[in-house]
Amino acid sequence: AWRKHSATEFNTKEEFEKDLVRHIETTLARSMYNCDELAAYSGTALAFRDRLIMEWNKTQQRQTFKDQKRVYYLSLEFLMGRTLDNAMLNVGLKDTARDGLNDLGFRIEDVINQEHDAALGNGGLGRLAACFLDSMATLNYPAWGYGLRYRYGIFKQEIVNGYQVEVPDYWLDNNPWEFPRHEITVDIQFYGNVKKYQDESGKIAHSWEDGEIVQAIAYDVPIPGYGTKTTNNLRLWSSKASSGEFDFQKFNAGDYESAVADQQRAETISAVLYPNDNLERGKELRLKQQYFWCAASLFDIVRRFKKTKRAWGEFPDQVAIQLNDTHPTLAIVELQRILIDKEGLEWDEAWQIVTKTFGYTNHTVLPEALEKWSVPLMQNLLPRHLQIIYEINLFFLQTVEKRFPNDREILSRVSIIEESHPKMVRMAYLAIIGSHKVNGVAELHSDLLKTTLFKDFVKIYGPDRFTNVTNGITPRRWLHQANPRLSALIAEKLGSHDFLKDLTLLDKIEAFVDDKAFREEWAVIKRENKLRLAEHIKATTGYDVNPNALFDVQVKRIHEYKRQQLNIFGVIHRYLSIKDMSAEEKKKVVPRVSIFGGKAAPGYWMAKTIIHLINKVADVVNKDPEIGDLLKVIFIADYNVSKAEIICPASDISEHISTAGTEGSGTSNMKFVLNGGLIIGTCDGANIEITREIGEQNIFLFGNLAEDVEDLRHKHFYGDFKLDPQLERVFDAIKDNMFGDNAQFSALTSSIDEHGDYYLVSDDFNSYITTHGMVDEAFLNQEEWLAKSITSVARMGFFSMDRVTNEYADSIWNVEPLDVTEPT
Ligand code: 26W
The missing domain is CATH 3.40.50.2000 (Glycogen Phosphorylase B;)
Structure with missing residues (x-):
């Protein structure tokens, strides 16, 4: 059962202050006499972190024990922003912390402002992933996010003489929200070549050999839900040189420089977030990032599944993987490779499992944003994957040919391989072919996908593979946290903050639209928010507005x-x-x-x-x-x-x-x-x-x-x-x-x-x-x-990320929530 209290779960102001001081004096080795806002931030973060850890551990144990189907959200971007404020509100102890910090001479706003944004994303797609994590935890879905732990997030922008200047965003120092899991590592292979051999039964098999190995190390970030005990996991992979015999020999032979160079090359993989939004540039390092992250995540997911000793056929009943745009499309190929090359499944059985497992979300119709990888590049970096892609394409084109025997054009139009110079792998097509559902992010967009970009695929697969799930936002961050006074006013009228968990309840405030006092308060809140922005503008640009x-x-x-x-x-x-x-x-x-x-x-x-x-x-x-x-x-x-x-x-x-x-x-x-x-x-x-x-x-x-x-x-x-x-x-x-x-x-x-x-x-x-x-x-x-x-x-209830998450859960993932507080 859920333990109510423990040494690290403060509930009162006094208990919070005790935890805060303890962290400042011991964890941070600082004294209360020279405690500045940064130390107050760190201490507060550590106190709340302790609470999250307890709930996180219990959630993970419980999810493992119940062994329900889980969702894995694969995204190259997670635009999380700050965590402390969100954690305080989710746990429901922000006021307690405010009072405690006040006693010690701090304003909570100043303390919150010490935190560096976690900016592992470019824009809408990355923020959507972050809103997903918030909703999945709030709705108690057993769900993990998988991403890359970039050393540098999206660059910081300075304006110098009217021009944008980019400054690196080194954000990792003193980040209390991540937990290195040095024991959770995966060896990831690149380059090398493919050997054909006969296995014991005489069957032709393939092995990928002589590549270069880079190590993936897991860093975990707890994702608390609002007003629930569920605390899910976001796992970010960091790259490191594999500490194999090879480096050791180089080192011993005195070839220190080359050993260091190898190490730096490996670490480069997770070093920086690509800052392009809606523009594909076809860089090898980006493909390396994609494979590194997909392979590590798939290994982890498969390892977890294998522990349950279930039959492979049950894999899609236990695992749903959502691809946030085409960036993780190699995960499709990697799972097929694991199943046929490592686990010895037949092609067709493996492919069934793969397509039942994946869903693909498209976020853009802009042609310059559609990912294509050059065949020679892929041949060199991922030779076995390219073979599998050709195989997938062959089987796919055969079925298309059978269905449309008189249409010669369609084959070249829908082929995963574009017959250009050099040839290109069309990742969106691969993602469609390897998934059971493809969705756009708003009605018009999903319609355009069906009538333009993916028209041929609608003809081939029928309309059911294509669907719409209109995006949403989490009302926790985007109303309650960003606009606490408006949230409080609405709660006062509705009698509770329940609307934060069921945003359709907002419709009840329409009854107050003619209420003079309510309108007056509404206007005052907008004005105060404008004043706050005006202050920010004054402080950063010098202009009075x-x-x-x-x-x-x-x-x-x-x-x-x-x-x-x-x-x-x-x-x-x-x-x-x-x-x-x-x-x-x-x-x-x-x-x-x-x-x-x-x-x-x-x-x-x-x-x-x-x-x-x-x-x-x-x-x-x-x-x-x-x-x-x-x-x-x-x-x-x-x-x-x-x-x-x-x-x-x-x-x-x-x-x-x-x-x-x-x-x-x-x-x-x-x-x-x-x-x-x-x-x-x-x-x-x-x-x-x-x-x-x-x-x-x-x-x-x-x-x-x-x-x-x-x-x-x-x-x-x-x-x-x-x-x-x-x-x-x-x-x-x-x-x-x-x-x-x-x-x-x-x-x-x-x-x-x-x-x-x-x-x-x-x-x-x-x-x-x-x-x-x-x-x-x-x-x-x-x-x-x-x-x-x-x-x-009042009428914005539809745009809650909770509605979005439930739609994905029902129509794409087929997963159920899990009450982690239920006794075992
Ligand atoms: C390969 C380069 C690249 C990088 C990022 C191509 C495309 C992207 C993203 C898909 C860009 C993006 O953030 N798209 C936005 O996704 C949001 C969430 O669905 C939508 O609300 C925005 O309309 C869409 O532009």
Whole structure:
């Protein structure tokens, strides 16, 4: 049974203080006399960690004992953010800690701020993985995450003279949340060659030999659920040179340098997170990362399964593996290899097991993001895997040929191998063929997958393999933690915090939409959140912003398809309009703060140009005495999870304005609405379902539809292109050097007015500007604005990550929750 109390489970303020002081004095070997905020953070983290460890151990024992089917979520990215605040809230002892820290002279906010973000991800995909972990633990699913323990997370962004500068994110020193498992290691092989031989029964078998070995070491991170005892495990692999005979000999022979070089080469595998978002570059080290992580995880999963002594046929009844995009697709091949080469299963039996085990989630239709690996590269690095891929392809194409005997074209279209020079392995196709379910992340996106990218596969497999699970977000971090006052107000009205576990309960606050006092409090909370952001802006940029102004926010990775350029051109348009106004006219202007944030991939020149333009526009606008408070432009450097927690509660409006059909889902759109911000957006990704849930009177939609995009692009291509006249005015200002030397921005403007405007900035500009006019108009009527805000929040229940997790559990994984507190 669950032991209620133990030496390391404080429950009162006094017990917490005792634990805190003990950790500071012994674990940290510091004295209370020179205890600074960092030490207070570490001590608090260690005290809470002790509690988590107890629950974690018991959860793992219980899950092992019950031996139910488990989910393994394979993701190359986990964008976790900070852990302490989340742990305090999940355990339900944040107030206790606040009081205890107060007694010792600390403000809990300052202590929380000492923590470095765990930023092992680029953006939406990595954060989705983190939200999954939170929900799976909260809903008591037996689930593990598997990823890489990068020594460097996503780079830190500094803005120097308006340019992005990347600084390494070395985050591991003093990280109390990870546990090295030096006893859990896996040897991973690369290169080498394949030998054919006859086994005892005379059957032809294969062995992969003479490769280079790198060691994977497990680091475990506890993942507590909210208001539950379940604490799941996130296992991150770190690479190290294998301490084999070979190095030892080199070392003894005095070849110290070469032994060290080998070691560094091995450690390089898990050294850095690739900072590209939506761009595949085909680098060998990235493929090494992928295989290293897949092979270590699969070995671990298979080892755990084998301990139960079950028959192989039961593997898919015990194990569900979800592939977060195609990055872990090699896991499919690795499992097939283990089953046929190591465990001696027949091909067909093994392949049945494999396809029943895997599910694949696609996050993007952008062609440049689709992973393809060159055949020669794979031949060299993973010779046996390439053979197996060819075999999978052969069997697959044979069945396609049988089904479509008169269609010669289809074979080359769906082949895993693209017949280019060099030949390429199409990872998405391999992922579809090796999985029993493939899902997109919002309705429009899943429909587009079925009608465009994966159309042939729908013909081959039928529609059942393809499904939609619209993304969500965890309300624990994105409401309760990021916006404690709003969470408290809602709890006060609903009588409890139960909505954090069942977000559909939010609909009950719609009854208070006309309640004057409630509205007043709602408005006060938004204002305080805006003040907090204003303080952050002042501290980091030096600019003063007016908290009464309309806060207009676009924070996300910088990408042409997300169209931050549309936003900044709109800002310039607004600036020019204000400058043309008489003093009388200016009085009617709704003051605005346009806030941007986001990182550009280091090699993505156009994205960096957009950042540069935003900062140059800020320089000019913010210092223009004719403008005053009517317009401010802010670029918040180094947007990350902990900054998102400050920014999301502070928006009046946020922008989700991708070219229709390009954004898989988007999840920050949900975060902003859940925090009472309205949104302006295109009919893209989850914006469409947000509209359906909250009502179209509560959202500002604009722009061309996905179904029009192809035609428009086609027209542009054939010369039928006329720059929108209002956008032309903006371009003229840029070309007049209003924001500095125009040469710096010519690639950006010419991509639109000369090179086909692929992202339809000009086509959507008029509609965008008009819609922003409607936003201003609406903001003037604060009472109605508040009603929209409250109504929208009330209707956001659908976007809980818990709904998402249950849908995956039911329709893809076939797993059940497990109550870990039940007596054995
Ligand atoms: C191979 C390079 C690469 C790296 C990352 C390609 C693609 C990616 C990710 C798929 C990019 C990403 O984060 N996609 C986002 O996933 C979110 C979660 O489903 C969606 O909400 C976003 O719309 C989608 O852009």
